[in-house]
Amino acid sequence: MKRIRPVVAILLLLAICSSSFSQDNISTFNKINGGPTLFFDKLQKRSAELEDNILHNSEKALKKLARQEARLKKKLASRSHQQINNLDDWQQSGLVGVSKIVSLKSKMFKKTKLQLLWDFLSYQQVPRTQALKFRLRYAF
Numbered sequence: 001m002k003r004i005r006p007v008v009a010i011l012l013l014l015a016i017c018s019s020s021f022s023q024d025n026i027s028t029f030n031k032i033n034g035g036p037t038l039f040f041d042k043l044q045k046r047s048a049e050l051e052d053n054i055l056h057n058s059e060k061a062l063k064k065l066a067r068q069e070a071r072l073k074k075k076l077a078s079r080s081h082q083q084i085n086n087l088d089d090w091q092q093s094g095l096v097g098v099s100k101i102v103s104l105k106s107k108m109f110k111k112t113k114l115q116l117l118w119d120f121l122s123y124q125q126v127p128r129t130q131a132l133k134f135r136l137r138y139a140f
Contacts, residue, residue, distance in 0.1 A: 093129075
């Protein structure tokens with residue numbers, strides 16, 4: 001019995017020493033419980049980084065568009081208001097001519113239409129446009 005007491009004392013001493021030299025004193029429950037928190041913290045950090053990146057790129061694009069707008073305004077300011085008001089998107093034309101449907105062997109251009117037209121109002125246009133127009137139309 002005297003020999004057993006020293007052995008028990010040594011084992012008890014080893015148990016106390018091993019627990020005091022452990023690297024991590026967080027229990028398994030705390031590791032499991034804290035895992036989602038760490039994941040969501042990383043996710044929130046990454047989300048904030050992406051948001052900052054988007055904001056930076058948006059500000060950069062807006063500055064570029066503002067510079068382009070300033071250039072266009074400067075260009076328009078150099079023209080007189082009368083010239084700008086006289087611009088029309090449409091111009092008049094009077095077309096008279098001949099038309100021919102040509103059937104080609106290719107399936108893609110089976111019903112090709114050729115037109116030779118004369119614009120009799122082209123002489124009144126400013127700036128003057130060509131009087132003869134050649135058009136080619138094809139259908140798939």
